Amino acid sequence: MNKILAPSDGSLESIKAVKKAVELAENYSAELVVLNVQDIHSESVSTDSAFRRKKAEEVFDLVKKELPSSELKISYKMLEGYPPDDICKYAEKEKFDLIVMGARGLSGFKKLLMGSVADKVVHHSKVPVMIIR
Amino acid sequence: MLKKILAPVDGSLKSMRALRYAADMAESLSADLEVLNVQRLKDVTIVEPISWEAPVLKERAEKVFSMAREALEGKNINITYKMLQGDPADEICRYADYEKFDLIIIGAHGLSGIKRFMLGSVATKVSYHSMVPVLIVK
Numbered sequence: 001m002n003k004i005l006a007p008s009d010g011s012l013e014s015i016k017a018v019k020k021a022v023e024l025a026e027n028y029s030a031e032l033v034v035l036n037v038q039d040i041h042s043e044s045v046s047t048d049s050a051f052r053r054k055k056a057e058e059v060f061d062l063v064k065k066e067l068p069s070s071e072l073k074i075s076y077k078m079l080e081g082y083p084p085d086d087i088c089k090y091a092e093k094e095k096f097d098l099i100v101m102g103a104r105g106l107s108g109f110k111k112l113l114m115g116s117v118a119d120k121v122v123h124h125s126k127v128p129v130m131i132i133r
Numbered sequence: 134m135l136k137k138i139l140a141p142v143d144g145s146l147k148s149m150r151a152l153r154y155a156a157d158m159a160e161s162l163s164a165d166l167e168v169l170n171v172q173r174l175k176d177v178t179i180v181e182p183i184s185w186e187a188p189v190l191k192e193r194a195e196k197v198f199s200m201a202r203e204a205l206e207g208k209n210i211n212i213t214y215k216m217l218q219g220d221p222a223d224e225i226c227r228y229a230d231y232e233k234f235d236l237i238i239i240g241a242h243g244l245s246g247i248k249r250f251m252l253g254s255v256a257t258k259v260s261y262h263s264m265v266p267v268l269i270v271k
Contacts, residue, residue, distance in 0.1 A: 001161070020266070023134045027162055098268075113261040122260055122269055123252050128154070130236075130268040131260055 001028040005096040005127075007035045007087045009117075010059035013102030015066045017132040021100035025072055030097070032074045034063055035090060037083040052080055084120030091127040100130045135162050139234040139265075141169045141225045143255075144197040149204045151240035151270040156208045158238065158268075165211040168201045169228065170194045171221040190218060222258030229265040238268045 006021035008014040018034060025032040036059045038052040056078035067074070079086045091099050104115035114122075114131070122129050140155035142148040152168065159166040172190040194216035205212060217224045229237050239260075242253040252260075252269070260267045 001158075027134065122257075126271055128268055128270045130266055131263075132266045133264055 001030050001097045003031050003033070003094070003096045003098075004028075005033050005035055005087070005091050005094075005099045007037065007083070007099065007101050007117075007121075008059060008063055009036065009083070009105040010062045011102065011105045013132070014105050015063055015102075017100050017102040018063055019067065020130075020132050022067060022070060022072060022074070024098070024100065026070060032072060033077055033094075033096075034060065034074060035077050035079065035087065036060065037079045037081060037086045039083055040080050041082055049080070053078065083117045084124065087117070087121050088125045088127075091125060096127050098128050098130060099125060100132065103131050103133045135164045135235040137232070137234045137236075138162075138164050138166050139169055139225070139229050139232075139237045140166060141171065141221070141237065141239055141255075141259075142197055142201055143170065143221070144200055145240070145242070147240040147242045149200060151238055152201055152204055154270045155238035156205050156210060156212075159210045160208055163210075164235070165213070166205075167213045167215055167232075167234070168198065168205075169215050169217065169225065170197045171217045171219060171224045173221055174218055187218075191216065222255045222262065225255070225259050226263045226265075229263060234265050236266050236268060237263060238270060241269050241271045 004021050004025050006018045008018050021032055036056045038056055060076045079090060101118055103118050105117055118131060138155055138159050140152050142152050156166060172194055198214045217228060239256050241256050256269055260269060
């Protein structure tokens with residue numbers, strides 16, 4: 001296990017998943033990438049790339065604040081597109097060994113057992129997926 | 134961190150692959166591995182209407198476990214075997230929660246999934262309902 005991907009949208013559940021990913025990466029001394037995908041389809045027309053980048057930065061700041069200090073090498077990556085698609089594509093293209101993600105992020109209803117993004121990633125990803133609750 | 138890993142298997146090739154994945158993970162994290170086989174009661178009643186008592190189920194589980202033992206040969210980890218009866222997804226979730234496992238590692242497809250689905254019914258149900266983290270291996 002060399003590369004672990006932790007997609008995060010800044011929600012509490014996703015940050016919990018990132019923490020788990022950090023533990024795992026430390027155990028394996030693997031490389032960890034925190035990924036934030038900005039959804040360009042749900043945005044209104046007024047938003048531009050710079051604004052999305054700022055939003056992604058905010059998410060990364062939230063994640064960084066919550067993470068315990070560790071020796072681990074963590075990189076942060078932002079993509080624009082459709083979150084489930086881009087998570088799967090990126091994980092495959094960059095040959096990740098594992099995706100660690102929360103069951104529900106910002107888009108899910110409380111009532112649902114699993115949010116739409118996690119659901120799609122679990123179904124479509126060729127890379128193993130770990131779901132954290 | 135991860136001290137107890139649960140690997141449900143049904144004897145299918147895919148589930149054996151997930152089991153090997155689980156064993157590798159348990160080995161490198163020095164965690165304990167439990168191999169779980171759930172015998173679905175309904176299957177038995179349909180195929181063999183009169184012989185659905187415990188011995189038959191146990192025999193079937195034993196068959197799966199011997200396959201598992203073969204797959205796990207040479208692994209330097211603590212492995213236990215457990216058989217349960219009932220609906221596989223329900224029992225997997227209930228057992229993992231009750232026995233406080235840290236992780237369930239399950240294959241995307243088992244015996245009940247149709248190839249064209251991207252995720253089998255048991256894996257889907259477990260990933261929806263489990264309170265324990267679930268790792269799905271394709």
